Amino acid sequence: MKSDPLKKLRDEVWAANLEIFRSGLVTMHSGNASGIDRKKGLVLIKPSGMDYDKLRPADLPVTDLSGHKLKGRRKPSVDLPHHLFLYHHCPEIGGVIHTHSNYATALALLGKSIPVYLTAIADEFGAAIPCAPYVDNVGDHIGETILKYRSAAPAILLGHHGAFAWGPTPRAALKAAVMLEDVAKTCYLALLLGKAKALTPKEIKKWYERYHTTYGQTETDD
């Protein structure tokens, strides 16, 4: 059997899809994770309408950056165009995740962005997570809206809809998506009970810089 040159990416995108399900960010068939191989110009994404817990790596269709399916018998997610738009316009992005996770989407329904209330937001996002106004699903409207309204944070809320998160890899996008729902929940709970104040830019920087310089294992550790 021929070895799969996309195997590593395929496994990572499959794992990211599985994890958004296990983490409770998606129910039934909602949501999707994708990843790109920049050298080959190939994108792997969740197939449309398939159960997460039945998904195998081989089920992920492969498309080029125009969305033409090159491999796999499954139809790609209907949200593929939005993922492709981000890959086209943001060369630094290697993975994208879309969910309707409950707390993030509740804030999105109210049009509320998430200021840097918590050190965890400073750590992971480094900036407020904005909420873009509602936009329909026609053409590149969603992709264009994300680019127009995004901050330095690797995630955004979409009014009446849900959330997008991204990162240099599918795994980084997964982390942004999971942390988004986690901080959305904590902030939501606080806002219901009282008034919260954002951290100052100076304090945000302290956390963000520590997290992005000294945190985690280096590649050679693994």
Add this chain to the structure above:
Amino acid sequence: MKSDPLKKLRDEVWAANLEIFRSGLVTMHSGNASGIDRKKGLVLIKPSGMDYDKLRPADLPVTDLSGHKLKGRRKPSVDLPHHLFLYHHCPEIGGVIHTHSNYATALALLGKSIPVYLTAIADEFGAAIPCAPYVDNVGDHIGETILKYRSAAPAILLGHHGAFAWGPTPRAALKAAVMLEDVAKTCYLALLLGKAKALTPKEIKKWYERYHTTYGQTETDD
């Protein structure tokens, strides 16, 4: 051993019962899922008062459309008449699910319907999910109330009681039941913190039509 001509449907109804439990929509013995074989006029439903995690496909009793048990040593759910009423009056329905899932039931207790606040509601339901007034359990009162108050959406809330969801198959009914609780939770969270506005009919149509034409895998894919 004789082959079971209902095996496929039996497995699907059993899986739907298992999934409403695993998804946290039901606790202990509450709730039930059923399915119908239209050609044979046979209905399969959860047995009354049995633990979900001990349920095997063979435990599901088979009845005709009048509710006479034809097969199985277990008593059918006491909610069987409401399922049968829907099968009688709605030839397009192939599966029915009843739950007391927490967020849907909290809205039902307050008599609040769920407007199309979210693109996920437009996708799956295409219309507001109404809340019918309280009705007792005598005769066909519940079935009649569902027919009287239902919208184009495949789900309804029943005042002081819980929710019914349905679809062309038990699997489709399961999806409607799970998505109902998911959107009920998100909308509940938003309504506690602020004011939400429904999408316009024009926007609702865009999402619904995309979802019901281009979404999912075709039969021959599987």
Add this chain to the structure above:
Amino acid sequence: MKSDPLKKLRDEVWAANLEIFRSGLVTMHSGNASGIDRKKGLVLIKPSGMDYDKLRPADLPVTDLSGHKLKGRRKPSVDLPHHLFLYHHCPEIGGVIHTHSNYATALALLGKSIPVYLTAIADEFGAAIPCAPYVDNVGDHIGETILKYRSAAPAILLGHHGAFAWGPTPRAALKAAVMLEDVAKTCYLALLLGKAKALTPKEIKKWYERYHTTYGQTETDD
């Protein structure tokens, strides 16, 4: 090896302890389930301060109705006296469960009883679930308070403390404890967002009687 004449009850009390943990009603070592063999006058209860997921049936100590340990190397729960008090004074009770489940305890902290807002409360409890005022842990204060304030429902909230639930068997007590938290959550959610009205006594009776006459499998079914 000698057969254990308490094996059936031991397994049922062990299963009830496991289920309150799996259902999320207890965390770490809080909470406990017990059962009584009326003919032998023997009580089995969770040992004090042991992890639920490491508990084996053999870990459950056996005591008489005065609380003297007759068997087992583990110390019984410090809440044993409250269980024994209920067994002493209520010959119809065969199982008792105590938890600090979150929603029930939040209502208990506010001194709020749970009216029969939902058909699920009418089904399982048949009456409002009262909230007794705070009482300390000295002697039989807790047991006396439960008897003084309980309604016809097989569960009660204790101010600033938590909940007790009971039934003719440990399994029935488990069901009451799980359903209590389930309806406490739904009612709590509704009360946060709006005003709820209780069902009338006439309506409550309809649900309760149906549930307690036609629901479930008969013994000989199993």
Add this chain to the structure above:
Amino acid sequence: MKSDPLKKLRDEVWAANLEIFRSGLVTMHSGNASGIDRKKGLVLIKPSGMDYDKLRPADLPVTDLSGHKLKGRRKPSVDLPHHLFLYHHCPEIGGVIHTHSNYATALALLGKSIPVYLTAIADEFGAAIPCAPYVDNVGDHIGETILKYRSAAPAILLGHHGAFAWGPTPRAALKAAVMLEDVAKTCYLALLLGKAKALTPKEIKKWYERYHTTYGQTETDD
């Protein structure tokens, strides 16, 4: 292969890290648990940025009390200095846990301490759980703030940040961390719906003393 003189502590610290993940107190890589061998002056802590569910006991780095890594190829958590500060200044502490658990952190974001509203708080904590004002991550600021603001309770909230919990062993610290989130949730729910009153010092003492004298199994039981 040489036997590991830290094996017992290593397994306990590993188990505490696993349990804060399984209990839902942490998501992705946030949070950490540590333990100290006082005789050897050695500390074991979660490695930085590693998935909880992939963590094996051997992944935990060993440091001395100055934070110099003595063993293990993984980098220790960036929060190590705060753990070390507590070990330095509090000889009675043998385990420390840090999380951003949602309910505790929501209260921390609002600067709200947790009075002894519940018997469960009296049992486990014996005193109100204070909320320290926000402090940055420079040097020993976090450790100093914890010492300055802590009560007799083995846990504290840190403004805009999260929670620290501790105890004589990693296992005791785990219990404090899990119980903190549990009571934070119950108190949060009550405070949203109404006004709660704390127990009096006299009542608190009754519960705390019972819990700390008669509760649990003795060492020789196990």
